[in-house]
Amino acid sequence: MMNGVLNILKPTGMTSHDVVSSVRKILNTKKVGHAGTLDPNVSGVMVVCIGKGTKISEYLMNQDKEYICELILGQKTDTQDSYGKIIEKKEFNNINELTLLNVLEDFKGRQLQIPPAYSAVKLNGKKLYEYARQNISVEKEPKEINIKDINLIKYENNKVLMKVNCSKGTYMRTLCNDIGEKLGTLGYMGVLIRTETKGLHIENSVTLSEFKFLFDNNRLQECLIPIDKVYPLKKVNVHIDYYDRLKAGNEVYAEAYTIEDEEFYIYCNDELIGIGKKINNSLVKVEKMLI
Template sequence: MVNGILNIYKEKGYTSHDVVARLRRIVGQKKIGHTGTLDPDAEGVLPVCLGRATKVCGMLTDKDKTYETVLLLGRITDTQDITGETIEERDVSSVAEEAVISCIREFIGEYDQIPPMYSALKVNGKKLYELAREGKTVERKSRRVKIYDIRIKEVSLPHIRMEVDCSKGTYIRTLCSDIGEKLGCGGCMERLLRTKVERFALEDSRKLSEVERAVQDGRLCEILTPMDGMFSDLPKITVKKQYAALAYNGNPLSGKQVIAGEIRQPGEQATAGEAMQSGKQTASGGKADCTDGQVRVYDEEGRFIGIYRSSGRDRFRPVKMFLDPEELH
């Protein structure tokens, strides 16, 4: 079984489920999962997890993301993007470029966003887009999202091209709609390109055709990110050989049963013990992450066992296990 993460470039016209179905045929295994949906007309980075790496799907879904989008002012649609039915068109000739830029910048920070009806969120067990297709509109609770930054790339009214860094759960088409509403002229999303999910970047992504060629040439491992690559910002410890069976089966470990490794952070190095004493780990890119006391655990053969957390009492307790003991026999 192939284990690892592929940085897929999702092309226009594919759903995230389509990508998974294609990869199952290409790779020849069923255990594959994606890390969050992209609309069929959206393009860009879609990390896909294979084999035991499917255990990190939820972790990647929760990560911050970066998008490049084009906002079209003056058009309001039922889906908040260009693919929907036009509800209203408004004149934007009186909208000034300075007012647009100022308005967009006001959305940087936290704000309460109401999820669109055309989304996969469920209400009473039914997806919102299914209700929308039946002509139904239901009340949705707003959700607090965070816009870390918006970089305006080009203004050619009524079009604005911008790059958005945001938290999980942010709908870019809703952001576009909200900007248009605040300007008083309405707006919708014309294009969406996801350029980054955690450490997976657009420039390193692969189209399905490229993956297929890699499989045919026996080079799949060259484009596959190993599971422990997702946690390279965490300190590494190695369980001593005589205690490896404890770790394989997800048992707690004591400090005497492990060998401390090193943590690598930008501009500094520290032993795992020092890092855990300070309690200051940072995720790649310099943003604080919930790595609080977490470590990568390996056996002396170099096999990645899982993620443990230090309890502060010279003890380590399992958080997520990635090694299947049955595969050792």
């Protein structure tokens, strides 16, 4: 069984489910998942987990993301992106690069963001886009996000190109909408590319065609990233005598370690057992089994 993570370059037009299905078909295995969806109209880095790699998807989902994002000024759409209908227009002629830089600076840091109407966020058991499609107006609960960094790449005519590093759950469409409003005009998201997530960069990604070629030619090791490489943690070794106790989820003694980290990998006889939890400075147990 193959275990690890793929850095797939998802093209525009495919759903995240489409990508996972393609990988399953190529590998002829069902044990394939992903660590965070990308909308069909968004391209870029998509983390696909295989075998035991599916067990760390929840850890990878919580990591920061980096995007190259295009903001179109002067117009607003019902979906906050270029795939929606234009519902309002407003002048923006008095916006210069200095004004734009100052406004982008204001968006850095922790803040509350209201999810867009056309999103998969659930309210009372229904997704927000289900309410929107029925023209039902609902009060959306704001979510805390963190814009770690936001940099202007280019500003020309009514188009702004920027690089954004942000926390999980940040809606780039809404960010574009909010920046437009802060500038005294309107805005929606144009092109969006995810360039990085958890240290996986777009320049090291592979297309589905490249992945199939590598698999067909027994070169999967060139793109399959080991679990402990994509989610690096310190290693704690446990004596082989404790192997069965570890597998049963019991506390065991670590070998001559003073454990300071909250998370770490537990190894036994060079085999990765799982992600460990510290009980005290000498006792550990497996929090997430990887065997």
